[in-house]
Amino acid sequence: MSWFRALKDTTRSGLTVERKRLEPLIALRGAAGLAIVVAVSLTLFGPAVAAGSAFGAFQAAIATFQRSWRPRPELALASGASLGISTFLGYLTGSHLVLFLPLLAVWTFLAGLSWAAGPTIGIIASSNVAMMLVTITLPTTIGEAAGHAAMMVFGGLVQATLVILFPVRRWGAHRDALADALAAEADYARRLRHDPVAEFDPAPLMLARNAAALTPRQARTRPAQLHGTRGLAERIRPVLASLADPAVGVPAEGPERDRVRELLAAAGSILDAAARAIRHGTPVDLPSGAIAAFRTPDTGAILSGPAQRAATRLGSLLRDVVETAGGVPEREPAPWKRVTTGAGLRDRLSPSRRGPDRPAPPDRPARPLSRPTLLQLVPVAVRAIRREARPGSPILRHATRVSTVAVAGYLIGNALPFGHGYWAPMSAVMVMRPDFSQTYSRAVARFGGTLVGVALATAVVQLAHPGTGLSATLAVLCAGLMYLLMRTGQLAAQACVAAYVVFLLGMGGQTWDQTVPERVVLTLVGGLLAMLAYALYPAWETPRLRTRLADWLVALGAYAAVVVDHYAHPAGKACPDVREALLKARDAHIAWQDAAARARTEPVRHRGLSNAAADDAAHALHHLGRVAMLMEAHLPERDATPVPAAAALADALRAATRDGARAIRERRVPGWKPVREALDAWDGEGVPDRVVRRGAGMLVETLEELSDALDTVAPPMTLKPAEKPDGPQHP
Known part of the structure; x- marks a missing residue:
């Protein structure tokens, strides 16, 4: 961007009067x-x-x-x-x-x-x-x-x-942050109906997490509606993506896809109702059509396998969100009449009460994060x-x-x-x-x-x-x-x-x-x-974009590796190491977004990473995080059969993403040969679950998309012949 345009944009920004509440x-x-x-x-x-x-x-x-x-x-x-x-x-x-x-x-x-x-x-x-x-x-x-x-x-x-x-x-800012997170997930659910691989901005969830950090006095006096809902919102997002994605869910068209679209629309309506209740401190008023979508027994007859598990899990999580948003303390039973009228909450939101479709027990609310005095x-x-x-x-x-x-x-x-x-x-x-x-x-x-x-x-x-x-x-x-x-x-x-x-x-x-x-x-x-x-004496963000991108790649690689490793060492759904890696990946994502936004307003020419290349690379990393999230949504239970080859793939992911980040900082195109070799070895041993194999393959595909995006940078990025990635290369 030229200085003239930068000054013009900043002048317009400074003289703008916005319409705010x-x-x-x-x-x-x-x-x-x-x-x-x-x-x-x-x-x-x-x-x-x-x-x-x-x-x-x-x-x-x-x-x-x-x-x-x-x-x-x-x-x-x-x-x-x-x-x-x-x-x-x-x-x-x-x-x-x-x-x-x-x-x-x-x-x-x-x-x-x-x-x-x-x-x-x-x-x-x-x-x-x-x-x-x-x-x-x-x-x-x-x-x-x-x-x-x-x-x-x-x-x-x-x-x-x-x-x-x-x-x-008094708690208005905290209510707004949590309500914005739920509203963002409601919008995400509706977008998934038309775009099963839609991107999700984690900023509202990170803001809600920051708002959830409380001093000891705040933790004792916070409203009941702010108890535990954030942790439930965090678990809803991967379930929504897992239900919608054709790679691990249902086909792109057909009666199963129509059923998934109906469930996603109902989830959006329920999340919006919970967001309004939390924002204004009122009881939850659920639309009857959304409740009926989860209550019907047709879900178990139409969906099967991973999609059925995701639908059942989504109904259970939405039930718990509505219970919490209704203002009922965790230690008390949650009579549905305190939130709306009609049958019990579990009956209204659960697809079925019998057999394998029976929802899991309610998730325990997340403990409040500590904020120093x-x-x-x-x-x-x-x-x-x-x-x-x-x-x-x-x-x-x-x-x-x-x-x-x-x-x-x-x-x-x-x-x-x-x-x-x-x-x-x-x-x-x-x-x-x-x-x-x-x-x-x-x-x-x-x-x-x-x-x-x-x-x-x-x-x-x-x-x-x-x-x-x-x-x-x-x-x-x-x-x-x-x-x-x-x-x-x-x-x-x-x-x-x-x-x-x-x-x-x-x-x-x-x-x-x-x-x-x-x-x-x-x-x-x-x-x-x-x-x-x-x-x-400037502090331009543009020259540091490659470093921000490399940091994001390392964080996502660590997150994906931790998730994949749990298929080799099943530990159930509650995995603190997965959660910690996910938060680091989100921090790196937000840092990249802020840096990219600032760089677009600076009167500095790009240095090896054009706007188009930056957008394409960010798009590829978005999908890398989404694939890892899909695999997290289907983590095996403790008594599941281990997949030993997953450990080798996890190690390859860690090493390859660190090497790839080094290549990005040095203006080279990263190669992913170790990851492909580990995936080939995994194929030789056989994979019992198609979700696992398809997710691992998608991880490699997104990494290669990242290399393709960076290969278009001008001036050309150098690459050793032995590291040349497969796929189309653009001069």
Whole structure:
């Protein structure tokens, strides 16, 4: 992508206002907390301290809006306390440039490194630096600075108290994450009716897994609807794929396929009903047609073998999902009348109650994942930062960029004849992110929003000439509007922030003509510094795409190998090593998706991996993971007959995918000769189950598809003659 097109796309992204679901009650709560802090500060300390201490409550409310699974009061307290510490340290050195600049550089560098611990911590740390640059100009004595910092901590405490006293959808984000996962699987079931090998994006399942990690207090108080449903959703996906895939299920056409399509449509309806119940905290209302599809005994007469087992397993899992989504605790019996009306739940969703079609006992709910408390998070964050403090790390490059720009912006702002030079580094710190597209789009949005917000606020000031009380009221209204529109895009949020700052500083006695012109110019200077810094010292994702692809291949190879090895050593359905390998493969998949999305917006030419080749390679790896998932859905029971040749194939898969990943990093086409030889040896011993043999063959086919995809890369990838893979080769 050229620079012109990249700048055009990022500008359009920054100026876009999206239609999002607004949350007025949460915005009102944040504005109320800010109003309380401003009123108390005006009463006790006067306008100057109130103008600065308001930033504590303002920033604490913003922290509660972040997409984090931690309790909102913890976020508000952490934001207020950290901002108070930053402000007090900044004031101690603010009057001495030789002391303040090193502090600013170190503080900003640490804030940049904090992105390694997660975006929420990174945003809070960056905002603390930006707010510190503003607030240190307001107090005049150490005592006032200490009181000023204490009021910022008080602002965080007020916001945390309001969150506790007036909870608004306390578990709303967790409910939405789990409901989105079930809704994604419902959509997947419907797509499988028309495309039996449809791809599935694991992002909703990974998001639900992140949401399921709870602190000890959260684990004791979470709603019953959030118990165990995620683990059931994880097990439904491979069953859906196994039921639909013609390679291991039923033929592509005929009465069996029609029956499978009917079951998939019914599964989609049931999953959607469960998702709605979890999202809104209401009982499950199942469509009668979907229940009838699983209740009819025709399934056992039409389907047989693996397809029948998958249909029976799907009915059992859907039954358990509906029981859990109905809000019934695990220790109590689950009377179906608590969810809907009619016969018992097992009778309504089970294909049959007799003979081999009888469903398996309900799955035990997954235990909640542990999330560290705030104090336990400190060593976790330190370890994450140490991992990123290495040459070539994007986080380290971001920390270097943002600290350099902050110091340079502060010096430039002080050198310009405007006053209030801190606005230049503040703007730069607020817009800079570890990736290119966010940095540039936020810079454009901040400047555009500043123009709009300053123009509107200036018009109000000129017409109304507000005093201290009216300025404080207008500042609170602008903050509340920003909370309301925060998720619609950066342009609207930055416009509200600009107006908020004008009214807030006006409350402190600064007139509009002292703030407006310099704010516009210095905001432009800060944005240009941020954009120039990324252009001169970038952290492009495009050159790292081959490494991301290789990591994904290794993770998928390990997952497939573990699954295949269990056919040689049957251990039943519950296999922790399979689960661990699957999660690593999903993490690598998400890392590849994020990297590919960022690379498409970068003004960098590809280096041996074009967009077309990347898409084809990703498609092949999608199918590799799908085949391994199909084989996982049919793992043998403990008393099944072992397949000794599967162990050799598993070892070959591990070794070949590691060698293939090395070849991808070195811009060579991987070869799969050891895997094909292991599969040929397996054929010589005979395979008792066609699902096993067909799945193993599909694994090799997808690996060869990967080689074909990479063989189209320009410039041509080199390959030794002995490693030349079979199949068509494209120059």
